[in-house]
Amino acid sequence: MTDLLGVYIHIPFCRQKCFYCDFPSYAGLEKLFDDYAAALCREIDRRSGLFSACRVDTVFFGGGTPTLLPVKTLTSILETLQRRFSVLGDAEISTEANPGTIDRETLRALRSAGFNRLSIGVQSFSDRVLQAAGRIHTGRQAIQAVLAAQAAGFDNISIDLMYGLPEQTLQDVSSSLRQAVDLPVSHVSVYGLKVEETTPLEAALSAGRVTLPEEDDELAMYELATRFLPDHGYLRYEISNYAQPGKECRHNLKYWRYQSYLGFGAAACSFFADERLTNTMDVREYIVDVNADKSPVAIKERIEKDTAMAEYVFLALRTKEGIRFAEFFHRFCVDFPSYYMEEIKTLRQQQLIYVTAHGIGLTVLGMRFGNRVFAAFLPKKNK
Amino acid sequence: MDTAHIRNFSIIAHIDHGKSTLADRLIEYTGALSAREMENQVLDQMDLERERGITIKAQAVRLEYKAQNGEEYMLNLIDTPGHVDFTYEVSRSLAACEGALLVVDATQGIEAQTLANVYLALEHDLEIIVVINKIDLPSADPEKVKHEIEEVIGLDASDAILVSAKTGLGIPDVLEAIVRKIPPPRTNLTEPLRALIFDSHFDSYKGVIAYVRIMDGSIRPGMKVKTMASDKVFEVTDVGVFRPALRNIDELGPGQVGFLAASVKNVKDTRVGDTITDATRPAAQPLTGYRKITPMVFCGLYTVDSVDYEALRDALEKLQLNDASLVFEPETSVALGFGFRCGFLGLLHMDVIKERLEREYDLSLITTAPNVIYKVYKTDGQVLQIDNPAHLPSPQEIEHIEEPYVKATVIVPNEFVGAVMELSQEKRGEYKDMKYLDTTRVMLTYHLPLSEIIYDYFDRLKSSTRGYASLDYELTDYQESSLVKLDILLNGEPVDALSVIVHRDRAQYRGRLLVEKLRGIIPRQMFEIPVQAAIGNKVVARETVRAMRKDVLAKCYGGDITRKRKLLEKQKEGKKRMKQVGSVEIPQEAFMAVLKID
Numbered sequence: 001m002t003d004l005l006g007v008y009i010h011i012p013f014c015r016q017k018c019f020y021c022d023f024p025s026y027a028g029l030e031k032l033f034d035d036y037a038a039a040l041c042r043e044i045d046r047r048s049g050l051f052s053a054c055r056v057d058t059v060f061f062g063g064g065t066p067t068l069l070p071v072k073t074l075t076s077i078l079e080t081l082q083r084r085f086s087v088l089g090d091a092e093i094s095t096e097a098n099p100g101t102i103d104r105e106t107l108r109a110l111r112s113a114g115f116n117r118l119s120i121g122v123q124s125f126s127d128r129v130l131q132a133a134g135r136i137h138t139g140r141q142a143i144q145a146v147l148a149a150q151a152a153g154f155d156n157i158s159i160d161l162m163y164g165l166p167e168q169t170l171q172d173v174s175s176s177l178r179q180a181v182d183l184p185v186s187h188v189s190v191y192g193l194k195v196e197e198t199t200p201l202e203a204a205l206s207a208g209r210v211t212l213p214e215e216d217d218e219l220a221m222y223e224l225a226t227r228f229l230p231d232h233g234y235l236r237y238e239i240s241n242y243a244q245p246g247k248e249c250r251h252n253l254k255y256w257r258y259q260s261y262l263g264f265g266a267a268a269c270s271f272f273a274d275e276r277l278t279n280t281m282d283v284r285e286y287i288v289d290v291n292a293d294k295s296p297v298a299i300k301e302r303i304e305k306d307t308a309m310a311e312y313v314f315l316a317l318r319t320k321e322g323i324r325f326a327e328f329f330h331r332f333c334v335d336f337p338s339y340y341m342e343e344i345k346t347l348r349q350q351q352l353i354y355v356t357a358h359g360i361g362l363t364v365l366g367m368r369f370g371n372r373v374f375a376a377f378l379p380k381k382n383k
Numbered sequence: 384m385d386t387a388h389i390r391n392f393s394i395i396a397h398i399d400h401g402k403s404t405l406a407d408r409l410i411e412y413t414g415a416l417s418a419r420e421m422e423n424q425v426l427d428q429m430d431l432e433r434e435r436g437i438t439i440k441a442q443a444v445r446l447e448y449k450a451q452n453g454e455e456y457m458l459n460l461i462d463t464p465g466h467v468d469f470t471y472e473v474s475r476s477l478a479a480c481e482g483a484l485l486v487v488d489a490t491q492g493i494e495a496q497t498l499a500n501v502y503l504a505l506e507h508d509l510e511i512i513v514v515i516n517k518i519d520l521p522s523a524d525p526e527k528v529k530h531e532i533e534e535v536i537g538l539d540a541s542d543a544i545l546v547s548a549k550t551g552l553g554i555p556d557v558l559e560a561i562v563r564k565i566p567p568p569r570t571n572l573t574e575p576l577r578a579l580i581f582d583s584h585f586d587s588y589k590g591v592i593a594y595v596r597i598m599d600g601s602i603r604p605g606m607k608v609k610t611m612a613s614d615k616v617f618e619v620t621d622v623g624v625f626r627p628a629l630r631n632i633d634e635l636g637p638g639q640v641g642f643l644a645a646s647v648k649n650v651k652d653t654r655v656g657d658t659i660t661d662a663t664r665p666a667a668q669p670l671t672g673y674r675k676i677t678p679m680v681f682c683g684l685y686t687v688d689s690v691d692y693e694a695l696r697d698a699l700e701k702l703q704l705n706d707a708s709l710v711f712e713p714e715t716s717v718a719l720g721f722g723f724r725c726g727f728l729g730l731l732h733m734d735v736i737k738e739r740l741e742r743e744y745d746l747s748l749i750t751t752a753p754n755v756i757y758k759v760y761k762t763d764g765q766v767l768q769i770d771n772p773a774h775l776p777s778p779q780e781i782e783h784i785e786e787p788y789v790k791a792t793v794i795v796p797n798e799f800v801g802a803v804m805e806l807s808q809e810k811r812g813e814y815k816d817m818k819y820l821d822t823t824r825v826m827l828t829y830h831l832p833l834s835e836i837i838y839d840y841f842d843r844l845k846s847s848t849r850g851y852a853s854l855d856y857e858l859t860d861y862q863e864s865s866l867v868k869l870d871i872l873l874n875g876e877p878v879d880a881l882s883v884i885v886h887r888d889r890a891q892y893r894g895r896l897l898v899e900k901l902r903g904i905i906p907r908q909m910f911e912i913p914v915q916a917a918i919g920n921k922v923v924a925r926e927t928v929r930a931m932r933k934d935v936l937a938k939c940y941g942g943d944i945t946r947k948r949k950l951l952e953k954q955k956e957g958k959k960r961m962k963q964v965g966s967v968e969i970p971q972e973a974f975m976a977v978l979k980i981d
Binding site for chain 1: 909931932933934935936937938939940941942943944945947948951952954955958966
């Protein structure tokens with residue numbers, strides 16, 4: 001592999017689980033922080049040998065809440081990575097951060113440790129909405145976090161916003177968007193709430209303790225974001241992501257472009273060649289395995305060509321560029337327009353995709369009904 | 384064996400009165416199968432028959448029995464289906480017999496199909512032996528049942544045999560009665576061969592296996608035989624008997640029941656009901672057959688995936704090999720593409736065939752709502768037989784329409800008489816008769832449109848009588864009715880496969896129910912879908928399937944690609960079960976919705 005590699009590092013800790021979250025992240029495991037960090041470094045160390053030929057151009061600390069760990073711990077993990085891998089000097093090095101866990105000092109320390117991009121989980125600037133979602137911070141704290149990040153020297157700051165949350169109104173979303181663009185952020189992710197099974201939110205919903213916005217309102221929130229952010233200089237470069245030119249998240253683009261990445265830590269996922277490896281979600285098991293020099297991989301999946309093609313399509317179509325025929329051919333030796341002639345025809349008729357001489361992409365309608373497009377390109381089984 | 388020691392008989396009963404269990408006991412008692420070989424309901428070979436506890440195909444078995452007089456007898460038992468749909472099968476089994484065991488449940492008494500089957504047996508001049516079953520149950524009341532039999536049917540029940548097929552009680556008495564009461568077959572040895580085909584199945588090695596009852600003469604392998612109706616000549620390769628597995632013998636003699644194989648490739652060449660004779664010395668007259676098959680219920684069968692069309696045709700052809708009552712011909716629907724219009728004996732028959740196609744042939748099917756055959760008298764003097772609502776001519780061309788009527792017999796405890804009358808009236812029935820079977824049970828007779836029976840009469844009858852009512856019906860005549868075609872429009876486009884023919888007075892109501900139901904079944908799509916019911920150009924009901932607002936995974940990162948892919952696969956799987964009609968995706972069950980609306 002001579003490709004540029006992305007590296008993901010998972011920090012599976014939170015101070016408190018948000019009501020809607022089904023991510024592999026756990027509250028109340030503070031006593032494991034040190035052991036976990038040590039295990040992470042050990043895993044990085046152990047796996048580095050095979051990838052010595054690769055250069056790393058993006059690093060992403062995700063969670064959970066990476067900033068729940070002491071800055072010196074995060075720094076040492078990053079240093080281990082830099083020691084063991086050839087991380088390029090202009091690499092994008094991001095960490096996710098919760099506004100309730102960062103202050104000017106920690107931000108300054110992160111910046112000087114080499115982190116150059118921050119992704120702050122704001123979700124909303126309305127305290128009422130934040131509280132109803134089980135977030136640990138206020139809107140005011142979120143604003144302060146962004147300003148502090150700027151003061152600490154970050155010029156690549158992203159915030160996450162959500163719509164469709166309990167208690168949320170179109171007005172809430174509108175003011176959150178307005179607040180976002182008034183702040184020194186260069187990137188905004190806007191996610192619709194999805195009610196996941198076995199979350200406290202699902203339980204509360206089925207017990208009738210909370211209600212979600214009406215569908216029409218939810219759609220209006222979505223559409224507001226799709227109009228408002230581009231109007232304010234944030235281009236929609238992926239279904240849920242908006243960035244000022246040049247500030248797109250290079251690490252996430254790797255996922256959507258079906259490029260290789262390594263994941264370290266519990267539940268982290270690696271993808272290279274035709275394999276997808278997922279580490280165990282169990283933090284303790286992860287630590288034990290790594291310390292015993294045992295592979296922490298829980299799921300090893302070989303991606304067959306037809307599945308790879310389908311994944312490529314549904315990931316690439318999420319982005320503004322969509323699918324380039326030449327690139328698809330280069331990757332799979334398959335002529336996209338003739339292989340998917342039927343699908344293209346139908347989806348075009350339904351106005352879900354547009355087709356040019358060089359590629360296809362989702363239309364505005366297609367972005368709303370992306371799943372229909374994605375499903376159409378899944379492998380044709382048997383018949 | 385001389386014919387004096389042969390007895391050919393059937394067992395007739397209302398469904399669930401214990402016919403198959405009795406057959407099992409007789410087989411067991413006479414040792415045709417060892418206890419080890421016995422499986423419950425030996426004669427019900429299909430999985431479906433065992434699961435549903437019903438007999439669908441007629442089956443035959445030969446029993447050897449040493450009677451109390453010390454002599455050996457050959458008893459040929461021909462099992463019959465008990466459901467109203469399969470009256471035709473009953474009829475052809477009876478044609479091969481001289482006698483019948485009439486089984487009545489001691490706890491239930493006479494039911495509608497008891498009557499229907501008795502009348503059939505009497506039509507065939509059979510000797511009837513009354514067997515009262517389930518007398519081991521605490522609620523058994525054999526005296527009351529005997530009284531009913533005498534009062535309602537007019538049979539002498541004084542020497543009715545009391546039996547528990549479950550425990551085996553009374554089985555020897557049944558066997559003795561068969562020998563003593565049922566006459567031996569009357570045959571004439573000098574006459575040329577005449578054998579009645581009463582059933583058949585297809586064997587991939589031997590071709591058609593015809594089930595026959597020899598009336599005159601005999602059949603041996605090597606003989607040249609001729610089918611009198613289809614006029615085909617075959618050389619007999621095998622003859623044999625049912626033990627109940629097929630066992631070859633050297634000769635089937637007069638009066639006997641057995642099978643023959645003659646390398647017949649096409650089941651149509653040995654039609655059930657045809658007479659087989661000696662090709663070198665043919666008989667002058669064929670045997671009188673029995674009631675002809677008349678499919679009464681029709682529906683369209685389509686595959687969800689159009690590439691399965693050929694597979695469906697092959698499957699139907701294979702099923703037809705063993706079920707001559709199934710008829711089908713290709714048809715085309717604008718909405719569903721290529722498929723078949725199939726005729727069935729009734730709703731159960733339709734269900735069974737559909738289930739067998741899906742289960743045994745792994746087909747995913749769409750069934751359109753069942754309907755009857757309408758006679759359409761056109762203004763230009765033409766008369767059309769319409770078995771598909773989509774083919775109904777436009778109202779201007781129609782002079783009048785006639786629909787089939789049945790005589791429906793309902794037996795019910797007297798407290799439900801009001802409910803049955805109300806239901807029957809609502810279903811356009813004309814009251815004919817009411818008779819008390821005893822102090823608590825009543826037999827009601829109605830003249831009813833068949834279309835109402837296949838719509839929901841039977842279900843509603845069961846629910847409004849807490850399951851106590853039994854129903855039998857037979858086609859009587861055609862009568863003029865004020866009928867209209869109710870069309871369903873999705874997104875403004877008529878969907879031909881959803882059209883139904885209904886009585887004018889009920890059309891608007893049905894239309895309203897139907898669009899409501901469809902609104903619930905049709906999944907939301909990218910755009911709003913008006914669902915309308917219309918008679919001609921007039922919309923009589925309308926509902927709207929609201930547009931889906933959004934359908935996209937908000938987030939997709941490196942760690943969850945596999946999971947997201949699986950979600951998409953599930954979504955696609957669901958879509959595969961839908962039929963794309965114009966721009967609208969319709970799930971399979973929508974086409975059946977027309978049938979079941981409450």
